[in-house]
Amino acid sequence: MTSVVLKDIRKSFGSLEVIKAIDLEVEKGEFCVFVGPSGCGKSTLLRMISGLETSTSGQIVIDGEDVTHAEPSKRGIAMVFQSYALYPHLTVRENIGFGLSLAGRPKSEIATKVEKTAESLQLAHLLDRKPKALSGGQRQRVAIGRAIIRNPKVFLFDEPLSNLDAALRSQMRMELTDLHAKLGATMIYVTHDQVEAMTMANKIVVLNAGRIEQVGSPMELYNNPVSPFVAGFIGSPKMNLYEGEVAAAERCGTYGIRPEHLILSKSGGKWRGQVRHIERLGADTVVYLDHPELKQIVARAPGDFEVASGDEIYAMPMSGKEHRFG
Amino acid sequence: MTRRQLYTGIVSLALASVIFILPFVFIFLTAVKSKQDASRLIFSWPVEWQFWENFLQVLQTRNYLLLLAYFNSTVITVFAVTLLVLFGAMVGYVLQRRPSPWNKVIYGFVLAGLMIPPAVVPTIWVLQSIGLFKTITGMIFIQVAYGLAFSVLLFRSFIATIPRDLDEAALIDGATPLQIFFRVILPLLKPVTVTVIVVQSISIFNDFTNPLYYLPGRENVTVQLTLYNFQGQFQTQFNLLFMNILLVTIPPLIIYIFFNRQIVAGMTAGAVKG
Amino acid sequence: MVTQKSPYPYWFVLPAAIVFTVLFLVPTFASFWFSLTRWDLFSTQFIGLENYAQFLREPFLIQGTINTLIFAFATSATKTVIGLLLAVLLTSGIWAQGFLRTVVFFPVLVSTIGIGITFAALMHPTNGVINVALASIGLPGPGWLTDPVLALYSVIIVDLWKGVGLATLIYIAGLATISQDYYEAARMDGATRTQMFFRVTVPLVRPATVTVVTLSLIGGLRSFDLIWAMTRGGPGFSSDVLASVIYKQYQAGFYGLSTAGNVILFALIGLIILPLTVWFNRREVDL
Missing domain, CATH: 3.40.50.300 (P-loop containing nucleotide triphosphate hydrolases)
Structure with a gap:
């Protein structure tokens, strides 16, 4: 009712x-x-x-x-x-x-x-x-x-x-x-x-x-x-949102992936970026990467993720967690 | 406090005593002198103290005119100030809470009320045509009309500090406009209300010009008019004239002692914003 | 379109509006008409601008208008300057500061008529305290209120005495809003006391100056009771101002002429105060 x-x-x-x-x-x-x-x-x-x-x-x-x-x-x-x-x-x-x-x-x-x-x-x-x-x-x-x-x-x-x-x-x-x-x-x-x-x-x-x-x-x-x-409004840190060529490559107007749905690794992944800034919250670690095309990638890794500013690492979106808008 | 501040203070106090306090001492000393002593007008210790004699004689003059004057002045002041508080708060409230094109017109009138000297003879003409000339009632409404602008301004700026959420909460609680005003807003206006009461009381009690024009006649005499009348009558009795001045000076002094904070707030209301 | 009753009804304004309209606005507008008439107890007769012409013709009416301006500007200027100096003195932390403030302010609250009578006695040419004091140090005291050249200025001095406390009070409130930081910064820059007064205090206390100047000018132009209590406009008409002219003409039964004086008085106030307000506001934007 x-x-x-x-x-x-x-x-x-x-x-x-x-x-x-x-x-x-x-x-x-x-x-x-x-x-x-x-x-x-x-x-x-x-x-x-x-x-x-x-x-x-x-x-x-x-x-x-x-x-x-x-x-x-x-x-x-x-x-x-x-x-x-x-x-x-x-x-x-x-x-x-x-x-x-x-x-x-x-x-x-x-x-x-x-x-x-x-x-x-x-x-x-x-x-x-x-x-x-x-x-x-x-x-x-x-x-x-x-x-x-x-x-x-x-x-x-x-x-x-x-x-x-x-x-x-x-x-x-x-x-x-x-x-x-x-x-x-x-x-x-x-x-x-x-x-x-x-x-x-x-x-x-x-x-x-x-x-x-x-x-x-x-x-x-x-x-x-x-x-x-x-x-972008729901969830923190904000979802990574990309337009332009990056989105076109994914066949959509805007491509989005939440920081907690990115897997960081030193060996390999979809995008390779340089660590600019790290926020250690204890329960998890928020990592800010510089990437030549995407400009910035924000990723959230569980626990105390071992990485240092300036390191080159890879980020990999989890399958099924990607968002494609218009 | 530095030595310099102490010395400056002492010098200032000495100067202020001569300039500002001496005239009041003169009033007091002359008021308690005998008739011959006072007529010399000099600044001297009274040859003999006649405080009570002079006091009673002033009261009895012209069949207790001064007592009647105190009564009239009190009635005028009390009623006019009550209406000034009520009307001023109501206008200030609507003016502050409800933006509209009319507000500019009202502000225009408020400024006019502060600036323009009343047109006396036409006012007498209006008072006569509505039967209020030479009446206490007419005098009360005249004081309300002339004091309104100042009250509205004080109330309006104070109401601006009361959150509008309170009106809305009361509205949701089911209050009518009158209930919102009398049960929520008016009780919160207490500080500014005290200021308006004190400042307007003093100005109405001390008013000379308006009673002179609008309240001629013995039965409606006000305190300030008695001074004016006695000035002629007491040409040879300065002791009584100054006793009268002393009596007229005492009410503001008492009010000042109790309410000096509110008086200061009211008198300096425009100083910060300009 | 939805209309709902406002919780702020306009009828709240009504009682005040009626009193103000009947006793202030109506007489004010009516005065324009009455000033164009020959009006006595029995009749009114339209005579055009004759009353105004009389104001330009009669020496005592011209004198009254000029005296009004002298009185207003002299009292306003002296109250502004002395008020500011007193306020600075009475905020500098001197000994007995609170008591001194009270002493300076108290005359503001006292009956003007009472003050007028008192000072008329103090200024008495032979027995008055002022001249007796002057004589004791060998100076001949003038006839403060009996000398036609001096009478108006004597009243001006008493008006300053009575009103300077209000100017001081307003300036004290204005000074309280100036942050101490400016003075400390100025001291770091090596400013002297005089420089601080002219470069920091005077410009920053401007809102108070605007209030003091405006209030004292309006008050000065309308001034009546002090003059009336001290000189009745005399000797002759040497200390008459517009407000006392209005009263005298009213007493004499020349209602039209009296009302014309009223119209001239508020034209004068408008002509002085409105441009002043505009000028003050424009300066404000420049700051």
């Missing part, structure tokens, strides 16, 4: 078209991630689903109901902002209960619901603090609490982890995944970080310049990217 349906959604600011004819279906209970470089329109698209931004044309359906013209608060959505947007003058308790208080619900009902929500997010001991007195992760959880208490049909997340440091970010990724499993709610999540997309999503939507490039599960996108853009 579908939860969110976008039909031919467009958005222009003056003569500038930032969202170009987007059609998308998000299933109930899915964790759907919009990913793309900055300026691709992912945040605008999310804000159009939330109702904070109006669409120039098209239709938005949430849970079977056409909400294209509905107010943000009438769409059955909740949103977690990049800055968390916690009201600085209110306590955690008042922040979480703000929506219910606006709706004029009885105080006892608000109190019970706030307590319950806070309990589930381990915020119970912080209820009387102001946001200023909280850590980054705690603020994040308050923002999530404010969303949960609305009991929304769809959760919207706008780059919620980008203000956190690396360690906390990976912890929050797990917490969000757990939360999704526990609530079973539909979540739409915007990020520019492909690691977040790969680790959290059931469904990834790759956006580029206001268009959908590809929709699919993380491994589908990894294994079968439909375009050089998707191929």
Whole structure:
């Protein structure tokens, strides 16, 4: 069953078209991630689903109901902002209960619901603090609490982890995944970080310049990217992509091979290059080769690969792992 | 602190005492003198101290006119400042949050409000035709009209520092425009609100010209007008005239002691951006 | 096209707009018409530019206009220069710096009428403290407010006394935004204190200068209460300015003439402030 349906959604600011004819279906209970470089329109698209931004044309359906013209608060959505947007003058308790208080619900009902929500997010001991007195992760959880208490049909997340440091970010990724499993709610999540997309999503939507490039599960996108853009965006280090004569020799417009799908050897292989730079990460070694035609080849070898800067070595693509585009 | 900084400080303080403090000492000394003593206008220690006598006599002059004046000035100041805060914040909010071609027009009016001297006689004509001439209500609205530009500018630049995410979060929480403004934005404007209150209170309380034009008549007298009236009446009673000056000087002094940070913020708002 | 209600409705502006329009804009626009009439308590009669012609003809009206310009430029120039010097002094870490700032600033907050009356007493030709002090060191004190040549300048000095604290305060805020790095770099380059003042402080404190000059010019051109409290425009009309002329003509029942004075005053402000603002902004781009 579908939860969110976008039909031919467009958005222009003056003569500038930032969202170009987007059609998308998000299933109930899915964790759907919009990913793309900055300026691709992912945040605008999310804000159009939330109702904070109006669409120039098209239709938005949430849970079977056409909400294209509905107010943000009438769409059955909740949103977690990049800055968390916690009201600085209110306590955690008042922040979480703000929506219910606006709706004029009885105080006892608000109190019970706030307590319950806070309990589930381990915020119970912080209820009387102001946001200023909280850590980054705690603020994040308050923002999530404010969303949960609305009991929304769809959760919207706008780059919620980008203000956190690396360690906390990976912890929050797990917490969000757990939360999704526990609530079973539909979540739409915007990020520019492909690691977040790969680790959290059931469904990834790759956006580029206001268009959908590809929709699919993380491994589908990894294994079968439909375009050089998707191929280059998903996976790290980036896929090696070649055009021109190299690609022509492979009978395609663009030829691609992931660094982890190149076998390095000192004795022989398809391409011979000179080692320019080596990154030893412990678990594996990333080697940058200079090649007269390909210019640069990036390869990833497992473990501590023995090689020195200036060495001449060979790189060999694994069969069946090569990508040929148009 | 270097020796040089110490000496410069001592010399500066000596000069400042003569130039800036002496006139206030003169006010105080004259205010507590007897009638004959004060009429000589010289800078001297009072022959006899008459602080309470002079104080009570000033209050009783012309059937407690000064008390009425304090009451009127307070009413005008309180109501005008309340409206200035409310109107200024609302205009500054829409102006900052909602870009539109109208904004240029509004800015034009704000600048005009800061620069252009009010056209007094036509204003009296307007006040008369709506029945507000010589009324406290009319004076309140006049102060609002004249102080609005400054309030709008202060509020607008402060609202620019409040993230728009907060409005949007409230919108999603189901807040109406009025709820967003009164429950989310207004509480966050406290620092700039205090500044507006303090600066506008002082300027309205000290205003002389506008009551002179728009509030003639005994029953509507304001504090500054009493000074003007007494200046004629007390030609031979300088002790009472200066007691009145002393009483008028005290409210700003108290406000300055408690709110000097906010006053400084308000008065220097334009200094950094130009 | 989808239209949604904005969370920032225009009616928020409405209450303020009504008050401002009725009590400020309407009178301002009406003043153009009234300045072309002979207007008294009972009637208005269109007389074309006659009121303005009178301003060019009558010596006391010409005098008032010239005095307005002298007052505005003299107070603005002195407040700017002395304000900056005081601000530099009061940010140099001298002893009692905080107290001195308070002392210099406090007159800004005090009733102008009260100050005017006080200084009129201090400047009394025979008994006034100033002349008594001058006499004690053998100098003959002038009639500060009774000498027609001197009266306007005496008021200018008191206006400087009352207003220089605001200029100082604005300059102190401006100086606080100048990074100490510039002074250290200048010292490395071997600059003297005087050179630092003219080559670093003066150019970098420009935004504050713009504020001080603009505010004090506007204030000076509109100035009324201090002059009124100290001299009532006298002796004769030697210290009259446009604002006091407007009041006197209003009191005398010449409403049309009074309003023409008003129009001249804001034309004067426009003619001085607008080009100045444009010039200040253009210089800004050059930096």
